[in-house]
Amino acid sequence: MQNVNLYQRERRQQGGPRPRQLLLGACVLALALASHAAWQGWNLKQRASDRQLAEAQAVSAEAQLAAFKANYREPTLDTRLPAQLAEREAENRQLQRLATHLRALDGQLRSGFAPVLTALADRHPPRGLWLTRIRLQAGGSDMLLRGLSQDQELLPLYLESLGRSKTLQGREFGSFDLQRDDSGLLAFRLASRAAEEGDDE
Known part of the structure; x- marks a missing residue:
């Protein structure tokens, strides 16, 4: 018969970190805390530097503003401007x-004298009045007409007829002379400007 020993001494298992692991973990944590503290310190220093720079810029801006206010002059309207503006206008x-x-x-000048001469010919009465001299200058804008009329009533009708011409319409005459010559005819002179010495030469 064999004896079987059923009683065995139970061994307790050792758990948890070992001292070496604890030391390594503590070193890693201390290094992380030191790095974080260094970063925070650098960040605070940078912010303090930025704040000092901003304060210096604000002081400089306030000094510039004060200098601008000291040198600022309220603009005033020059009383001569309205008169000068009216003169320029x-x-x-x-x-x-x-x-x-x-x-x-x-x-x-481009059209020449042809339209004026054509208008004079178209409006000329058939009898009793004739032109003895026609002078055109400045492209036809300066005009002198000299002529004779047998009847004093023909001349107003002739002038009215000239005024209805499209070419001569709106033309102003500065001189009109009417005289009876030795033969009994009415001599007239019609000019776009007042008579001057040497006009009829």
């Missing part, structure tokens, strides 16, 4: 009128 209107007149003269 008058000059501009005069230049516009001159430009319009020059364009009209240019158009007349």
Whole structure:
């Protein structure tokens, strides 16, 4: 018969970290805390530097603003400006009128004297009045007409007929002379400007 010993001494298992692992973990934690503290310190230092820079910029801006306010002068309206503006506007209107007149003269010079002569021929009465002299200058804008009329009533009708012509319409005459000559005819002189010495030469 064999004896079986059923009683065995139970061994207790050792658990938990070993001292070496605890030391290593403590070193890692201390290193992490030191790194975090260094980063926080650098961050705080950087923020303090930024704040000092911002404060310096604010002080400089306030100094510039104070200097600008000290040198600022409220603008005042020059009393001469309205008169100068009115003078310039008058000059501009005069230049516009001159430009319009020059364009009209240019158009007349380009077209020549033919339209004016054609209008004079078309409006000439069949009898009792005739032209003895026609002078056209400045593209036809300066015109002188000299002639004779047998009847004093023909001349107003002739002038009215000239005024209805499209070419001569709106033309202004600055001089009109009417005299009876030795033969009993009415001698007339019609000019676009007042008579001057040497006009009929």
